[in-house]
Amino acid sequence: MRLDRWLTRQPQLNRRHALSALAAGRVRVNGATISDPLHEVGPFDDIHLSAPDATICLQVARRPRHILLNKPAGVVTACHDPEHPTVIDVLRDTLNARGEDSGWLAEIHHVGRLDRATTGALLLTNDGDVSARISDAGLDGPAKRYRMGLERPLTEAEQESAIAQVRQGVLLEHDPRPTLPAQLAFLTADQARLTLHEGRHHHVKRLWRSLGNRVVWLHRESVAGLSLEGLAPGEWRELTCEECSRLGAAQPRG
Helix, strand or coil: CEHHHHHHCCCCCCHHHHHHHHHCCCEEECCEECCCCCCECCCCCCEEEECCCCEEEEECCCCCCEEEEEECCCCECCCCCCCCCEHHHHHHHHHHHHCCCCHHHHHCEEECCCCCCCEEEEEEECCHHHHHHHHCCHHHCCCEEEEEEECCCCCHHHHHHHHHHHHHCCECCCCCCECCCCEEEEEECCEEEEEECCCCCCHHHHHHHHCCCCEEEEEEEEECCEECCCCCCCCEEECCHHHHHHHCCCCCCC
């Protein structure tokens, strides 16, 4: 959000005082004096106002959190569920076992969704911009790569036909829009790898139903180029600085 707009929304400032303070160089963002009204700020910025006799803290920066989880089977992609363990429960159990604070889990949300039986890469964050960038990016955006087992083995001719159809786009049941072009490769006659640049409800399973087959197991190998290497099912890690930069995600300062 633009700094001038952010300031005018603060209950302790009226519009005139907010804009005059900005023009006078009395606003500091992350320790730097900012007078540009178009300067972008968000929840991960410290914002202070210098007054004649004091410095007023308008906002304490929230710490950015970006988590890659290897979701195990049987866990639902939700923050709360009355019947099944959730991805947040998995993170909380780890933090509790380490004796670390888990209060910050209330701030984070999952980016996209994996079915309860589906395993693999799931990103969680408290950065809404990152969520939107990954979820709504389209063909030029971050890819999601899946490995799957199929109920019926395919002949070589059927494999070639499926690859061509997926490359062109497939009409899913109850959806008038064809899927975006995707990349399909077969590992065996009944196992395949699929790379998508979009996410629709039960996308992979519906795609294979449209192609006359059924998915019997599904694992997401990566999302947005983030690797599960070294993560057993149920384990998770925070993204590295390089990974955050690649996603355009906010990073902790200092």
